[in-house]
Amino acid sequence: MESTGHYHTPVVHYFEDKGFVVIIINLLISYKVKSSSLRKVKTDIVDANHLCELYCKEDLKPYKxxxxxxxxxxxxxxxxxxxxxxxxxxxxxxxxxxxxxxxx
Incomplete structure (x- = not known):
């Protein structure tokens, strides 16, 4: 998920309590990946796909x-x-x- 200041904190705690591994991506990094796309489409599905691509391409560490x-x-x-x-x-x-x- 993208870092959203302190707003993502309850979601992170929920997923950690359920046993999920959480990776938080800096907004600057995710923005850079999104802006490299030729098509400027802004939807939740497209954003989620960009985050998945970033996860596959980068060496991201789990949230601590x-x-x-x-x-x-x-x-x-x-x-x-x-x-x-x-x-x-x-x-x-x-x-x-x-x-x-x-x-x-």
């Missing part, structure tokens, strides 16, 4: 559950990125206001 520490680290880095982005925006706004005050 991530540990809680890795998930926490991922969450912390995303929070850090958001906070840093907000800080940069506020700093730029502050500089713009300062420049406007100095010019007046």
């Amino acid at each position: 559950k991530r540990g809680i520490q890795l998930m926490n680290l991922r969450h912390l880095t995303r929070q850090h990125d958001n906070i840093t982005g907000t800080f940069v925006q506020i700093k730029l706004q502050f500089q713009a206001v300062n420049e406007e005050i100095v010019m007046n």
Whole structure:
């Protein structure tokens, strides 16, 4: 299946509980395979066929559950990125206001 952020997680858990091996494909990789096709058809059947072709052609690894520490680290880095982005925006706004005050 294609990676869909966190939306595919419940489906992955369901299949793992039933004993299936799950392979998650990065969207960039699957998009590259789909865009190489001459015909630009967008249906679920065609998408599934492209994923099957990708499975047959590439050396794909089964999905491995991530540990809680890795998930926490991922969450912390995303929070850090958001906070840093907000800080940069506020700093730029502050500089713009300062420049406007100095010019007046």
